[in-house]
Amino acid sequence: MRRILALALVALLAAAFWRAVAEPLWRTWRNNAQTVSDRRDAVARLRGLAASRAVYESALREADEDFDVSEALMESPSETLAAADLQQQVKDLVEASGGTLVSVQPTDPRPAGPFVRIGLSVRLITSTGALQQVLYKLESSLPVVVIDEMLLLARTATRGARQGQAPGDELDVRLQLAGFVSGAAAPGRP
Numbered sequence: 001m002r003r004i005l006a007l008a009l010v011a012l013l014a015a016a017f018w019r020a021v022a023e024p025l026w027r028t029w030r031n032n033a034q035t036v037s038d039r040r041d042a043v044a045r046l047r048g049l050a051a052s053r054a055v056y057e058s059a060l061r062e063a064d065e066d067f068d069v070s071e072a073l074m075e076s077p078s079e080t081l082a083a084a085d086l087q088q089q090v091k092d093l094v095e096a097s098g099g100t101l102v103s104v105q106p107t108d109p110r111p112a113g114p115f116v117r118i119g120l121s122v123r124l125i126t127s128t129g130a131l132q133q134v135l136y137k138l139e140s141s142l143p144v145v146v147i148d149e150m151l152l153l154a155r156t157a158t159r160g161a162r163q164g165q166a167p168g169d170e171l172d173v174r175l176q177l178a179g180f181v182s183g184a185a186a187p188g189r190p
Contacts, residue, residue, distance in 0.1 A: 072144040074118065074179045079109040082118045086145070086179045090122055090138075097133040099126030107176075115180040119148075122175040125155065131173055138177070149176035 076082035083106040094101045107119035126134065131152075138145045153172040 070182075071142050072180070073115065074143045074181050076181055079116060079118060079181065082179065082181045083109075083120065086118055086120055086177070089141075089145070090120065090177065093134050093137050094124050094126065097126065097130035097137075099124050099130045099134065111183060112180065114183050116183050118179045118181060120175075120177045122173075122177060124173050124175075126171055126173060127169045128171060129169075131171060143179055146178045147175060148178055150174070 074082045074085060076085055087104045087106070090104060091101055102123040102125060103121075104123075105121045107121055110117045110119070124134075135147065138147065151174040153174075155170040155172050
């Protein structure tokens with residue numbers, strides 16, 4: 001009986017030692033081994049990127065040389081005329097795609113680094129296909145026009161659909177757009 005009690009006591013002490021000392025050390029070692037492995041992988045990736053740095057720098061220099069930022073800016077002598085030009089550009093795009101321009105409101109010009117941000121709040125009614133054309137032309141044309149926000153609301157077609165438009169394919173679209181002019185060219189700006 002004493003032997004069984006002694007063996008049970010040794011087993012209990014071994015289990016307590018495993019639970020209190022060995023298992024936490026084992027878990028820590030295993031976690032550290034995984035962390036070391038992850039960091040070695042990250043170092044290998046970063047070394048690969050560092051080795052290709054010259055290629056990226058060369059591509060960046062070529063892009064800088066090929067791109068003239070003045071092409072991306074609106075050419076207007078004032079912020080007001082720039083807003084009017086942007087309004088006309090939006091109106092022409094919407095009407096050419098078959099949509100209806102409901103309202104266009106300029107927002108206050110804001111400095112944006114070396115540029116001045118000319119904003120518009122636009123509401124239009126159009127079909128899904130026509131909206132795709134408008135968005136594509138806005139984002140792919142020069143000068144650059146940025147779409148800051150877009151809200152699409154489905155309109156229920158209670159009356160007949162427009163010509164060439166599927167019934168129920170009418171959207172009420174609200175956009176926040178921005179174009180940019182050079183801050184140096186804008187009057188009243190330092």
